[in-house]
Amino acid sequence: MGEKHRVRFEPVGIEIEVDEEQTVLRSASEQGLMLMHGCKEGQCAACKSFVLDGDDIELDRYSTFALPDYEKEEGFTLLCRAHVYEDVTIELLNFDEEMIRSGLPIQNAVAEVVAIDHVTHDLRHLVLELIEPRELTFFPGQYVDIKVPGTEITRSFSMAGTSYKKLEFVIKVYPDGIFSSYLDGTLKVGDRLELTGPFGVFTLRDAPDRDLIFVGGGAGLAPILSLLRSMAERGIERKAVFYYGARTAKDLCFVAEIEALRGKLPGFRFVPALSEEPEGWAGEVGLITDVLKTNEVDLSRAHAYLCGPPPMVEAAMPLLAQLGTPEKHIYYDKFTTTGGED
Amino acid sequence: MSRQSVAKAHQKIQELAWEPMYHQPVSHYGTDYTFRKAQKKDPLKQVLRSYFPMQEEKDHRVYGASDGAIRGNMFRQVQERWLEWQKLFLSIIPLPEISAARAMPLLFRNVPNPELHNGQAIQMIDEVRHSTIQQNLKRLYMNNYIDPAGFNSSLRNFQNDYCGTIGRQFAEGFITGDAITAASIYLTIVAETAFTNTLFVAMPAEAAANGDYLLPTVFHSVQSDESRHISNGYATLLMALADEGNHQLLERDLRYAWWNNHRVVDAAIGTFIEYGTKDRRKDRESYAEMWRRWIYDDYYRSYLVPLEKYGLTIPHDLIEESWNQIWHKGYVHEVAQFFATGWLANYWRIDPMTDKDFEWFEHKYPGWYDRYGKWWENYNRLSTPNGHHPIVAEDVDYQYPHRCWTCMVPCLVREDMVMAEVDGQWRTYCHEACRWTDVEAFRPVYQGRNTPNMGQLIGAREWETLYHGWNWADVVQDMGFVRDDGKTMVAQPHLNLDDPKKMWTLDHLRRMPNLQSPNVLLNQMSDAERAAFHANYIKGGPAGRPAKD
Numbered sequence: 057m058g059e060k061h062r063v064r065f066e067p068v069g070i071e072i073e074v075d076e077e078q079t080v081l082r083s084a085s086e087q088g089l090m091l092m093h094g095c096k097e098g099q100c101a102a103c104k105s106f107v108l109d110g111d112d113i114e115l116d117r118y119s120t121f122a123l124p125d126y127e128k129e130e131g132f133t134l135l136c137r138a139h140v141y142e143d144v145t146i147e148l149l150n151f152d153e154e155m156i157r158s159g160l161p162i163q164n165a166v167a168e169v170v171a172i173d174h175v176t177h178d179l180r181h182l183v184l185e186l187i188e189p190r191e192l193t194f195f196p197g198q199y200v201d202i203k204v205p206g207t208e209i210t211r212s213f214s215m216a217g218t219s220y221k222k223l224e225f226v227i228k229v230y231p232d233g234i235f236s237s238y239l240d241g242t243l244k245v246g247d248r249l250e251l252t253g254p255f256g257v258f259t260l261r262d263a264p265d266r267d268l269i270f271v272g273g274g275a276g277l278a279p280i281l282s283l284l285r286s287m288a289e290r291g292i293e294r295k296a297v298f299y300y301g302a303r304t305a306k307d308l309c310f311v312a313e314i315e316a317l318r319g320k321l322p323g324f325r326f327v328p329a330l331s332e333e334p335e336g337w338a339g340e341v342g343l344i345t346d347v348l349k350t351n352e353v354d355l356s357r358a359h360a361y362l363c364g365p366p367p368m369v370e371a372a373m374p375l376l377a378q379l380g381t382p383e384k385h386i387y388y389d390k391f392t393t394t395g396g397e398d
Numbered sequence: 399m400s401r402q403s404v405a406k407a408h409q410k411i412q413e414l415a416w417e418p419m420y421h422q423p424v425s426h427y428g429t430d431y432t433f434r435k436a437q438k439k440d441p442l443k444q445v446l447r448s449y450f451p452m453q454e455e456k457d458h459r460v461y462g463a464s465d466g467a468i469r470g471n472m473f474r475q476v477q478e479r480w481l482e483w484q485k486l487f488l489s490i491i492p493l494p495e496i497s498a499a500r501a502m503p504l505l506f507r508n509v510p511n512p513e514l515h516n517g518q519a520i521q522m523i524d525e526v527r528h529s530t531i532q533q534n535l536k537r538l539y540m541n542n543y544i545d546p547a548g549f550n551s552s553l554r555n556f557q558n559d560y561c562g563t564i565g566r567q568f569a570e571g572f573i574t575g576d577a578i579t580a581a582s583i584y585l586t587i588v589a590e591t592a593f594t595n596t597l598f599v600a601m602p603a604e605a606a607a608n609g610d611y612l613l614p615t616v617f618h619s620v621q622s623d624e625s626r627h628i629s630n631g632y633a634t635l636l637m638a639l640a641d642e643g644n645h646q647l648l649e650r651d652l653r654y655a656w657w658n659n660h661r662v663v664d665a666a667i668g669t670f671i672e673y674g675t676k677d678r679r680k681d682r683e684s685y686a687e688m689w690r691r692w693i694y695d696d697y698y699r700s701y702l703v704p705l706e707k708y709g710l711t712i713p714h715d716l717i718e719e720s721w722n723q724i725w726h727k728g729y730v731h732e733v734a735q736f737f738a739t740g741w742l743a744n745y746w747r748i749d750p751m752t753d754k755d756f757e758w759f760e761h762k763y764p765g766w767y768d769r770y771g772k773w774w775e776n777y778n779r780l781s782t783p784n785g786h787h788p789i790v791a792e793d794v795d796y797q798y799p800h801r802c803w804t805c806m807v808p809c810l811v812r813e814d815m816v817m818a819e820v821d822g823q824w825r826t827y828c829h830e831a832c833r834w835t836d837v838e839a840f841r842p843v844y845q846g847r848n849t850p851n852m853g854q855l856i857g858a859r860e861w862e863t864l865y866h867g868w869n870w871a872d873v874v875q876d877m878g879f880v881r882d883d884g885k886t887m888v889a890q891p892h893l894n895l896d897d898p899k900k901m902w903t904l905d906h907l908r909r910m911p912n913l914q915s916p917n918v919l920l921n922q923m924s925d926a927e928r929a930a931f932h933a934n935y936i937k938g939g940p941a942g943r944p945a946k947d
Binding site for chain 2: 092150
């Protein structure tokens with residue numbers, strides 16, 4: 057293999073590393089990015105893109121109908137033929153944002169329960185170790201469907217961690233819920249569960265010059281925790297605030313770990329808030345959306361990620377828009393908001 | 399050389415399938431799909447201001463290559479085996495292009511998204527351009543190649559030829575049935591996104607390997623427009639996916655479109671590439687290898703499978719079965735053998751296979767010789783007139799097949815043939831998936847749901863039935879595949895033009911037994927005879943061998 061260089065895709069804000077010996081398209085596909093393409097032979101022009109920054113790009117043999125010289129000189133390139141020899145920024149001309157991250161293979165897997173911890177009175181921290189296959193690759197923020205044993209019913213849960221070998225979940229139990237009853241009643245360490253995934257597009261868009269606002273509540277914590285942990289692992293220094301809403305102090309979990317993330321994420325602020333019984337509580341008080349409103353003035357340069365109960369997400373969307381966050385940069389997970397409820 | 403009159407030339411343009419001779423077109427295309435939700439953006443934002451200069455530049459390159467080919471006398475140096483098959487290919491391909499142009503207005507009225515209409519309008523112009531440069535290519539071949547016969551009549555041939563009907567099905571697919579089924583799923587999602595790779599990328603590579611560098615120029619020019627068509631299809635598909643009520647129809651249409659494209663494109667392009675080439679370098683990819691790489695590994699895995707995230711079930715079983723047909727059941731070889739069996743009903747010459755060809759086939763498809771070798775040796779033996787009939791009327795251990803009503807390729811993989819009585823007629827199908835297409839998918843009710851826009855597969859669909867009971871000489875004369883002397887046939891089962899004694903004429907055909915349509919005979923049988931016949935037919939093969947009792 058040759059040297060690796062960073063390729064950044066705009067306007068979607070995704071960065072990957074590409075080996076000199078691989079084409080950009082091939083490398084993106086191996087890393088789970090589904091870029092528009094057709095023939096992969098430099099002839100159909102479906103992968104034609106525009107080089108915003110960087111010059112040292114060599115192309116394998118291609119058709120000059122797909123990329124005439126004058127276009128090449130203007131900065132167009134064919135991703136299926138392009139090898140990069142320096143860091144480059146490429147503008148995608150033809151893409152669908154929802155599909156671009158759908159390139160990871162969906163797998164059916166069997167996993168074994170290694171821990172079920174009560175992290176609050178109604179939230180469980182479930183850890184599953186993959187047995188077959190041994191790994192399940194996902195983007196932080198994505199979810200899997202877990203089958204309720206003995207039934208055909210599945211429930212969707214977002215991963216809270218970043219390991220491909222041990223999947224972590226934060227699951228809310230509801231009285232009489234199908235999965236809840238199973239989780240609190242029958243399921244024990246050593247049991248096996250069938251799951252399918254990954255799914256979902258609640259994934260971090262790379263945009264180094266944009267601030268990050270996370271708003272979460274209840275089990276909506278899980279994908280945000282996964283995103284934060286992965287940012288810490290990758291050393292991402294973007295300014296980020298996590299507004300974490302709960303009813304009472306006993307509804308909060310993972311607080312110590314999130315607080316500690318500040319050591320690894322220099323631009324990170326954590327704002328937990330309670331809406332009820334705030335006696336002896338030194339932090340913020342009120343609905344998380346109200347807390348967000350009092351704390352922020354201008355979010356026009358921010359990307360927002362929302363995950364939690366539907367009323368919270370619905371209240372946060374117009375508020376963020378009011379604060380200036382562009383609608384297209386408000387990301388939320390449709391599945392987690394509904395699929396988490398049994 | 400006599401000049402053709404302007405009036406005649408104008409008449410010929412009208413034969414461009416605007417008014418098909420083989421069925422009554424419908425006057426209105428609707429859809430059973432709904433588009434209530436997501437509005438997708440047109441990702442390419444092509445405007446005419448930049449479109450025409452771009453296409454002009456591409457056309458200049460094509461003209462430059464045409465001049466170069468004439469100056470370099472390419473037409474006399476190209477492999478004849480290859481160029482003969484172009485008589486078939488170039489009679490077919492402009493018609494799908496015209497059909498694709500006609501398909502775009504179906505989307506204007508059925509996809510309520512003005513943002514996408516611009517892309518569709520530009521695709522319509524693309525398709526007309528493609529048809530034009532392809533017909534110009536055909537004209538150059540005709541004017542400069544050693545044997546123009548067959549290039550000069552191909553618009554007409556397309557409609558009633560023994561092989562051309564298969565290409566007709568491809569063109570019809572773009573404008574048959576529900577507007578979304580035809581113009582979006584069949585045309586842009588399956589044909590253009592998946593199968594144009596074998597059509598417009600693999601074919602040109604093979605042409606170049608056979609000394610034809612003009613066809614690659616024309617077809618690369620065509621292929622470079624596919625990006626727009628692929629994104630048109632994708633945007634419409636994502637819009638359709640957003641309405642869950644469409645999923646049942648999408649699943650139906652992906653099954654139909656996938657299978658029909660496989661049946662038609664793999665039959666034709668597989669044959670051109672594997673039996674039309676003289677390049678037998680063993681490191682060149684076989685059609686099966688290319689199919690695996692482009693269609694299975696890439697299109698299936700990276701384009702279709704991710705759609706399952708939207709809750710759609712894609713036809714895994716049919717994709718696996720298509721591969722099974724190509725790799726284990728010899729689909730392309732069975733088709734090539736059939737095309738050569740009826741060489742006399744064609745308008746091009748089919749070169750016999752040599753030992754070098756045999757060796758390549760055996761290398762790429764182990765077991766090929768045991769299946770097909772003997773038959774091709776017989777083809778070679780019977781290729782020049784010597785008191786015997788053309789191979790179709792000789793005993794060469796080959797049972798003439800029935801036509802498939804749906805894809806119009808015959809039922810060549812014998813074990814897969816199924817029958818059904820539809821609208822009072824017994825029809826044969828090459829595979830259960832083709833039966834399902836005709837009997838279940840193209841019906842006004844699908845799985846209990848009203849689908850009034852789907853239409854039905856109608857018209858003259860069995861070539862043999864058109865000529866049932868005719869003398870072969872009359873068949874060939876009726877089709878017009880006779881050379882200027884009024885008796886020598888355009889088609890020949892060899893490439894030797896120099897010795898008149900080696901050329902087959904209508905006189906040779908007069909001595910043959912009359913043509914019998916197996917499909918007509920099937921309808922004349924009693925139920926018991928028909929059941930027995932079917933039980934026997936499916937025991938036949940491979941290579942068309944009758945069942946051994």
